[in-house]
Amino acid sequence: LLKVAKLGPKAFEQCAGFMRIADGEQALDGTSVHPESYEVARNLLKRLGYQEADIRRGGLKGISKQITDAKKLAQELEVGELTLLDIVKELEKPGRDPRDEMPKPVLRTDVLDMKDLKEGMVLKGTVRNVIDFGAFVDIGVHQDGLVHISQMTDRYIKHPLEVVSVGDIVEVKVLSVDLQKKRIQLTMKQ
16 A cells, blocks of 8 residues: 555555455454554453464454453553444454444345336335435345435435435335436435
8 A cells, every 4th residue: 555656654544444454464454453453452362362363263253242341441451442342343253344233124025126116116225325415225126226415305404414324224215217327316205
């Protein structure tokens, strides 16, 4: 990353937390533990009787049960309690996708493909991404639909995050389907 043009030290520091290097030099490189927290993670491992190499063996299942007082342990490791809990979750299940832990919507069995969608059809879906102009919702047809910010609510909102968050299960109605462009327009208005 440091060899990328115009990527300075600060940008590198921010990017590093999103990088996963499977089979990297350090076992922690394959986790979402930020490099700034490696020392804390190593101290935690040592304190609980583990080694970094144990992470490569599929995670440290049950590590969270070994921590009886997270607040006290966080103080001893000189880290915030929430940061400690994030590190523990990641060590327990390296490479986890937090979206997997979110509730799944009950998808209709008669709607499996974009061509099964009809205008006016009401479906349940999961918000997968929130952007300035709306939200993308997974309705179970292998192509997320867009709920434009103007179609989220009857009242004025400045940003879609005022109404939805990633992982929310929402009820949507199909406004239009463009099979050629693979676009699905949805509304959350009733």
